[in-house]
Amino acid sequence: MKKGKVSNAVIRRLPRYYGQLDSLYQVGVVRISSSALGKAMNLTASQIRQDLSCFGEFGQQGYGYNVESLRDEIAEILGMNQGHTAIILGAGNLGRALIHNFQFSQNGFRLTAAFDTDPAIVGKSIAGVPVYSIDQLDEYLAGHPTSVGVLTVPQTVALTTAQRLIAGGVKGIWNFTNIELGIRDEGVVVENVHFADSLLALSYLITPRSSENSEE
Amino acid sequence: MKKGKVSNAVIRRLPRYYGQLDSLYQVGVVRISSSALGKAMNLTASQIRQDLSCFGEFGQQGYGYNVESLRDEIAEILGMNQGHTAIILGAGNLGRALIHNFQFSQNGFRLTAAFDTDPAIVGKSIAGVPVYSIDQLDEYLAGHPTSVGVLTVPQTVALTTAQRLIAGGVKGIWNFTNIELGIRDEGVVVENVHFADSLLALSYLITPRSSENSEE
Numbered sequence: 001m002k003k004g005k006v007s008n009a010v011i012r013r014l015p016r017y018y019g020q021l022d023s024l025y026q027v028g029v030v031r032i033s034s035s036a037l038g039k040a041m042n043l044t045a046s047q048i049r050q051d052l053s054c055f056g057e058f059g060q061q062g063y064g065y066n067v068e069s070l071r072d073e074i075a076e077i078l079g080m081n082q083g084h085t086a087i088i089l090g091a092g093n094l095g096r097a098l099i100h101n102f103q104f105s106q107n108g109f110r111l112t113a114a115f116d117t118d119p120a121i122v123g124k125s126i127a128g129v130p131v132y133s134i135d136q137l138d139e140y141l142a143g144h145p146t147s148v149g150v151l152t153v154p155q156t157v158a159l160t161t162a163q164r165l166i167a168g169g170v171k172g173i174w175n176f177t178n179i180e181l182g183i184r185d186e187g188v189v190v191e192n193v194h195f196a197d198s199l200l201a202l203s204y205l206i207t208p209r210s211s212e213n214s215e216e
Numbered sequence: 217m218k219k220g221k222v223s224n225a226v227i228r229r230l231p232r233y234y235g236q237l238d239s240l241y242q243v244g245v246v247r248i249s250s251s252a253l254g255k256a257m258n259l260t261a262s263q264i265r266q267d268l269s270c271f272g273e274f275g276q277q278g279y280g281y282n283v284e285s286l287r288d289e290i291a292e293i294l295g296m297n298q299g300h301t302a303i304i305l306g307a308g309n310l311g312r313a314l315i316h317n318f319q320f321s322q323n324g325f326r327l328t329a330a331f332d333t334d335p336a337i338v339g340k341s342i343a344g345v346p347v348y349s350i351d352q353l354d355e356y357l358a359g360h361p362t363s364v365g366v367l368t369v370p371q372t373v374a375l376t377t378a379q380r381l382i383a384g385g386v387k388g389i390w391n392f393t394n395i396e397l398g399i400r401d402e403g404v405v406v407e408n409v410h411f412a413d414s415l416l417a418l419s420y421l422i423t424p425r426s427s428e429n430s431e432e
Contacts, residue, residue: 015416079423097309191418200231202407206387207295
């Protein structure tokens with residue numbers, strides 16, 4: 001792997017490369033040129049070559065990429081083979097939606113537990129995932145080193161729960177609470193899921209413009 | 217508003233500008249320089265000036281931006297004052313999480329109805345939002361022109377539901393199903409929410425690198 005800083009924009013495109021290559025692989029495509037891959041992803045061929053050059057040498061001049069091996073190399077770069085684990089904090093509607101419908105394992109994560117305060121579900125399991133009391137969180141983390149905490153708790157307890165996750169040694173927090181956690185330089189990465197940003201971009205795109213063609 | 221095509225990257229930053237300016241306004245900041253705004257958002261001052269120049273003249277040389285008026289102008293650009301409406305398709309866990317917790321109104325949308333197949337909830341309302349049978353969708357859209365359909369149905373019916381939304385005249389689909397709808401050039405904008413891309417970026421960021429310093 002090459003030295004040097006990888007820009008946030010490139011990091012954001014890596015999962016899209018992975019998804020696109022995996023789709024191509026699933027439908028039987030063996031080989032693809034950077035220009036064809038670019039076309040499918042709305043990027044230029046040179047953008048793709050430049051992005052991938054951050055991580056080493058891929059493909060052969062004039063011969064394109066082997067879809068399966070490039071997909072696998074990007075999976076490796078993304079850390080999908082690291083055995084990452086995740087726990088869900090808050091098994092309300094959103095937490096449950098993720099437990100039932102989000103394919104953690106397809107993204108290289110093992111979902112090991114959920115935590116909630118509701119006595120009606122604590123001690124049971126949801127879709128095979130055991131639900132513990134939030135009071136057991138610190139003890140659980142001490143015994144089960146965990147990569148990522150998925151934060152789907154109510155906003156009022158978002159920050160305190162995040163602090164317990166950090167004290168318990170998680171490496172990342174996947175934050176759905178729309179609370180700015182303000183965590184920096186503690187060796188913990190916070191990935192915020194901002195539904196609002198997505199809806200506002202859609203709002204922009206469906207709003208008629210008088211003198212402008214904004215689309216694409 | 218200036219003519220010319222606004223890049224996707226700029227469109228994606230607009231909601232972040234809005235959010236940042238609104239936070240500043242809430243805590244009483246009246247005026248901010250492009251460099252201070254940039255610092256708060258991890259962008260350069262010239263990037264911010266360039267982004268905003270797509271939409272006209274803002275701020276005064278050497279004097280910065282008025283926080284409230286820039287926020288309001290960006291809200292206008294984002295279409296937050298257009299009276300957009302939204303309906304939710306599929307009131308399962310994710311649909312319910314959005315009904316209960318997502319602030320549609322704060323983002324310029326009025327959530328007018330939800331649709332589901334479950335007889336236990338059809339005819340009732342969730343957090344004040346009426347739940348109709350999915351069989352009533354076409355009739356509803358005919359009588360209630362709707363800006364955006366929020367697609368939280370099971371994957372198996374994602375495409376057919378999207379087609380009914382398009383036939384019913386929606387302008388945008390906020391797609392949470394992780395199904396590529398493949399809708400183009402029908403005058404309908406699809407905004408995909410890809411949870412996986414977000415988790416994979418987090419996976420990348422928490423994965424140790426041997427010879428690289430990727431972090432910000």
